[in-house]
Amino acid sequence: MTIHLLNCFTCNARIPRHWECGTLELLIETNDGLVLVDTGLGTEDYLQDSGILKLFKVITRMPLDPQEAAIHQIARLGYNPQDVRHLVLTHMHFDHCGGLPDFPKAKIHVYRREYEAFMDRPRQFSDLAYVKRHGAHGPDWVLYADTGGKWFDFDAIRLPFKPEMWLVPLAGHTRGLCGVAVKTADGWLFQASDAAALFNEEAPGWLIKLVLGPHQPRIRQFAEEHPEARVVTGHMWLDWFEKNKYA
């Protein structure tokens, strides 16, 4: 069983200039084909900018290289993209689910509150980063409601895959953001997605709370108390991707 760590969308800040980030996607070999956790931008996004991407062209520096799309990276790793049978989404912002139309036959596993927020009209600032087009091809949704399950101390929902995987609701950044925990050979890989910025030591606490929601302190404490769980986040430094290809 292998977990590939992919950067499917490079997005660097203009200010401060040294914040150079990629968007982290996990490609997991499971008992039921390949599972992709988040997708980055899709091939369609490079052909036709969404409004939010136009805005990000102004406030960030992006190479916008179509070869970064998950479907191309998976092919370069030697897999057949058709074998991606399941997509698990941490949340449905444009930079995490733009690749959905590239995998029209895959089942899309998502927390029901996130699906609801995506389908709803915009009610809060963070809803403006949803792009309706990403879910408009009539995919096969698999929605999850709370079940009362627990992963460590977190409320969690078991996903139907082997290795063991959990959806961990961490609302704040969006109304239904979830982390994803995956069992590895020597512990856990916990993708906290945009609920935490553990690796950014410079961002002030109030900014993290404003943009990413209230869970950062709890996740940082969890990471310190549980060395067997390797915590990663939705956006990682570019040089981190150079050093970490597998988990």
Next chain:
Amino acid sequence: MTIHILNCVTMNPWWPRWHLGGVCLLVETDDGPVLVDTGLGLHDYTHPSRLVRFYIADMGIQMNPDNAVVRQITRYGWKPEDVHHIVMTHLHFDHAGGLPDFPNAKVHVFQPEYAARCQGRGLMDRMAYNQADFIHDPQWVFHGDPQTKWYDFAAIRLDFNPEMYLIPLTGHTRGHCGVVIREGNRWLFHAADALPTNAQFDLLPDWIFRLVIGPHVPRLKAFAQTHPEVRMLAGHMWLDWFDKEGSL
């Protein structure tokens, strides 16, 4: 084990000039009472949304809060907090209106139906899902792909005693289901809005059926004729039918 068939929304449309009651089942299981659909709720009578006001005028809905299922179950000695489970055939306003009256109940629904009500893209969706029915944020229990069979129908087993199944019959909505309940060696098949009014197949021409209630009418008709041990029930029955047949 008793099944009570209640009328939880009375409609008197202008044309055809029918007098209809909307079916709600109160099933007394080992787990306590389980409701199948909920009709209109108290909030529809006290603060009807624009959508419900439209149907009150158009469908001649009778504004009688004593019709709400939360009041009717007291007749059988149950309190609202005794209801731990509600099974939904679909989430249209005339079936889901009573959900807020049972804020602590688990709401069982076929997952595509929940997706359809969130998406709400088509005109029919926007005209019939009342978002006010869900603002109390119920505890949803989603049921996915059918794993078993009931007769020839793909079915989802519900974990109650007596045996109950959800039978996906999509068409009227994208996740519409029927509900089957065992009664001894017979069955009650509540096909809800996949069946014509009063489970009568000769009321209207076939093309209207296909348009409004989906593609399952011929199949259900054949099934009803060959399986006399199965009692067929539609989502809307004649008003006087409830007086005659209401309790099993």
